[in-house]
Amino acid sequence: MFQQKKKMEDGVGLDCLGLNSGSVSIGYEKELPGVDIFVCTADPMIEPPTMVINTVLSVMAYDYPPEKLSVYLSDDGGSDLTFYALLEASRFSKQWLPFCKNFMVEPRSPDAYFSTTSLPLDPVEAKEWSSIKKLYDDMKNRIEMETKFGRISQDIRREHKGFLQWDSGSTRRDHKTILQILIDRRDPNAVDIGGQPLPTLVYLAREKRPQYPHNFKAGAMNALIRVSSKISDGQIILNVDCDMYSNNSQSVRDALCFLMDEEKSHEIAFVQYPQNFDNVTKNDIYSNSFWVVNEVEFRGMDGNGGPMYIGTGCFHKRDTLCGRKYRKEYKGEWKGRNDRKVEESASELEETSKILANCSYEENTQWGKEMGLMYGCPVEDVITGLSIQCRGWKSIYFNPDRKGFLGVAPTTLLQLLIQHKRWSEGHIQIFLSKYCSLIFGHGRITPGLQMGYCVYGLWAPNCFATLYYVVVPSLCLLKGISLFPMISSPWFLPFAYVIIAKYGYSLGEFMWSGGMLQGWWHDQRIWLFKRTTAYLFGFMDTILKLLGFGKSTFVVTAKVADEDVSKRFEQEIMEFGTSSPMFTIIATLALLNLFSLVGVVKRVVMGTPITVFEPLALQILLCGLMVIINLPVFKGLFFRKDKGRIPTSVTVKSIVLALLACSIPLY
Numbered sequence: 001m002f003q004q005k006k007k008m009e010d011g012v013g014l015d016c017l018g019l020n021s022g023s024v025s026i027g028y029e030k031e032l033p034g035v036d037i038f039v040c041t042a043d044p045m046i047e048p049p050t051m052v053i054n055t056v057l058s059v060m061a062y063d064y065p066p067e068k069l070s071v072y073l074s075d076d077g078g079s080d081l082t083f084y085a086l087l088e089a090s091r092f093s094k095q096w097l098p099f100c101k102n103f104m105v106e107p108r109s110p111d112a113y114f115s116t117t118s119l120p121l122d123p124v125e126a127k128e129w130s131s132i133k134k135l136y137d138d139m140k141n142r143i144e145m146e147t148k149f150g151r152i153s154q155d156i157r158r159e160h161k162g163f164l165q166w167d168s169g170s171t172r173r174d175h176k177t178i179l180q181i182l183i184d185r186r187d188p189n190a191v192d193i194g195g196q197p198l199p200t201l202v203y204l205a206r207e208k209r210p211q212y213p214h215n216f217k218a219g220a221m222n223a224l225i226r227v228s229s230k231i232s233d234g235q236i237i238l239n240v241d242c243d244m245y246s247n248n249s250q251s252v253r254d255a256l257c258f259l260m261d262e263e264k265s266h267e268i269a270f271v272q273y274p275q276n277f278d279n280v281t282k283n284d285i286y287s288n289s290f291w292v293v294n295e296v297e298f299r300g301m302d303g304n305g306g307p308m309y310i311g312t313g314c315f316h317k318r319d320t321l322c323g324r325k326y327r328k329e330y331k332g333e334w335k336g337r338n339d340r341k342v343e344e345s346a347s348e349l350e351e352t353s354k355i356l357a358n359c360s361y362e363e364n365t366q367w368g369k370e371m372g373l374m375y376g377c378p379v380e381d382v383i384t385g386l387s388i389q390c391r392g393w394k395s396i397y398f399n400p401d402r403k404g405f406l407g408v409a410p411t412t413l414l415q416l417l418i419q420h421k422r423w424s425e426g427h428i429q430i431f432l433s434k435y436c437s438l439i440f441g442h443g444r445i446t447p448g449l450q451m452g453y454c455v456y457g458l459w460a461p462n463c464f465a466t467l468y469y470v471v472v473p474s475l476c477l478l479k480g481i482s483l484f485p486m487i488s489s490p491w492f493l494p495f496a497y498v499i500i501a502k503y504g505y506s507l508g509e510f511m512w513s514g515g516m517l518q519g520w521w522h523d524q525r526i527w528l529f530k531r532t533t534a535y536l537f538g539f540m541d542t543i544l545k546l547l548g549f550g551k552s553t554f555v556v557t558a559k560v561a562d563e564d565v566s567k568r569f570e571q572e573i574m575e576f577g578t579s580s581p582m583f584t585i586i587a588t589l590a591l592l593n594l595f596s597l598v599g600v601v602k603r604v605v606m607g608t609p610i611t612v613f614e615p616l617a618l619q620i621l622l623c624g625l626m627v628i629i630n631l632p633v634f635k636g637l638f639f640r641k642d643k644g645r646i647p648t649s650v651t652v653k654s655i656v657l658a659l660l661a662c663s664i665p666l667y
């Protein structure tokens with residue numbers, strides 16, 4: 001079964017275990033475990049409530065028995081706007097879910113569906129399609145109207161008792177736990193327009209107090225784990241970011257094929273889908289596609305014990321996420337534990353569960369250490385996954401043709417660099433902590449996986465090698481100092497081999513994984529920018545933290561942009577626009593190489609014989625490539641008039657810095 005399911009990735013759609021709908025073995029239907037789905041959001045301004053509820057609706061509409069499905073929205077923004085949007089979604093789901101099921105809609109995020117399909121030909125279907133689209137548009141308008149005002153009107157407040165939980169004193173960072181069960185599957189009235197039951201839907205904003213660290217997404221997830229254990233206690237937990245809608249209504253059943261497999265499931269802790277995005281443009285100038293990560297690196301890890309946990313699109317067994325250690329005897333054991341009966345009424349449940357999301361609940365417990373997601377690391381997901389694997393569990397990477405989840409990738413250069421700073425910082429922190437895959441992982445995970453983690457763990461220190469290569473050879477070129485062997489020397493061969501093999505392989509790997517030549521070139525540019533800025537800052541911040549300065553942060557990636565910024569993203573024009581120190585570094589490095597190249601050209605024009613340049617050939621090549629790859633930077637510095645250009649202050653700073661660097665005497 002197991003191997004067969006894996007083969008599905010290659011398009012051999014096999015219906016393993018009979019779990020997929022419409023299959024023969026109805027018997028399995030009864031055995032299906034409860035699935036709790038956690039959606040995390042943190043800020044209604046940069047994660048618009050309409051986007052969040054599209055994700056919620058897409059996971060509510062999974063092809064899975066609704067009485068076994070519960071969806072929880074964690075709102076770290078503690079915003080009544082998000083709550084209002086969720087309330088609207090709970091009403092709209094009564095039409096949307098039956099529509100999806102009757103017409104086999106795909107994808108089941110209304111926004112994504114209506115923007116990719118047009119009016120169906122069949123008249124019956126067309127009528128339904130138009131009426132549901134109108135309902136959706138009306139709802140979206142209502143939500144956007146309230147979001148624009150930034151405040152919920154009194155009329156709407158009166159519609160639901162949940163709004164009473166926002167009292168005058170509550171702010172984002174200081175409020176008590178807000179918990180509302182919007183749909184209770186035990187309620188006989190919780191049915192859709194066709195009379196079918198609806199999945200449970202819960203809104204949670206855990207308590208926030210300034211004196212308690214809230215531990216960002218990890219803290220939110222742990223509160224969800226506890227609250228859900230009281231309300232639905234699904235044995236499987238799916239975790240998605242608020243922008244990652246479900247693009248495939250079969251994903252739950254697919255994941256269960258691994259998690260319930262008769263032979264192997266007892267050793268599997270989680271099933272991870274890759275991160276894919278639906279806003280990637282044709283040539284992908286910010287290299288958001290992760291071709292090589294998804295097709296090479298994660299498959300490699302999969303073959304060595306399993307991929308990392310990357311925080312979204314991941315199905316966990318509740319037990320293992322809560323700290324359970326692997327033991328051989330577990331085989332076949334967990335299936336028996338089904339459907340705990342909850343006696344309390346919805347409002348009683350709300351009151352008793354609220355306590356579990358209070359700040360003080362975790363004091364003197366193992367939460368954040370041995371239980372749930374681990375605290376203190378900007379990539380809480382990766383360190384948690386690693387510790388699960390070190391407890392003896394395996395994981396599965398599943399990447400079917402029809403993508404399981406689609407999210408929103410960064411649309412400006414700065415957003416991208418900030419995201420990568422967080423990631424590189426998180427990975428190096430793990431590498432330098434007691435959880436280092438080489439030390440802690442020794443004897444616990446396979447050597448292949450130990451090394452696999454190092455690829456990411458060593459991202460950050462890589463900045464130094466890159467900085468050396470983009471600065472020193474060019475400066476030496478300017479001064480006429482040769483660093484590499486002559487082209488005619490046999491010592492040139494190893495250099496030529498490394499360069500050709502490295503870049504030839506990199507291009508090949510990129511294209512085998514599904515990328516294009518242009519995309520690869522953009523990928524090289526982004527690697528350069530990431531290494532010289534994001535990784536450098538990530539490394540420095542880590543060192544500062546190790547020395548006791550600075551504290552953990554989590555800068556949430558924006559999922560919306562101004563109209564003209566989005567337009568430039570569509571047109572694939574690189575977005576600078578703000579004066580960030582990262583841009584000063586990028587521009588300075590570009591100019592420094594430009595000046596060196598100009599220096600060479602000047603000498604040629606002045607009549608210096610070409611032979612003089614032979615010992616400098618590799619440096620000229622490197623410097624020339626640096627100038628070409630930085631063309632968008634020069635455009636941003638000197639040739640653009642739009643708001644996305646490099647700001648004048650950055651231009652001035654970088655020119656001064658580059659000139660200073662060029663005037664350093666080297667002997």
Ligand SMILES: O=c1ccn([C@@H]2O[C@H](COP(=O)(O)OP(=O)(O)O[C@H]3O[C@H](CO)[C@@H](O)[C@H](O)[C@H]3O)[C@@H](O)[C@H]2O)c(=O)[nH]1
Pocket residue numbers: 040041042043047074076215216217220240241242243310311312378379380381419422423426554555556557558
């Ligand atoms: O205090 C916080 C901060 C963030 N989030 C949520 O965490 C998710 C991820 O945040 P985002 O800004 O989108 O970060 P990304 O860089 O896109 O996230 C990737 O990397 C993170 C770790 O760095 C993981 O947590 C994510 O799951 C993974 O998708 C979002 O849904 C946020 O709403 C919270 O719930 N609380």
Ligand SMILES: [Mn+2]
Pocket residue numbers: 241243407408557
């Ligand atoms: Mn994200």
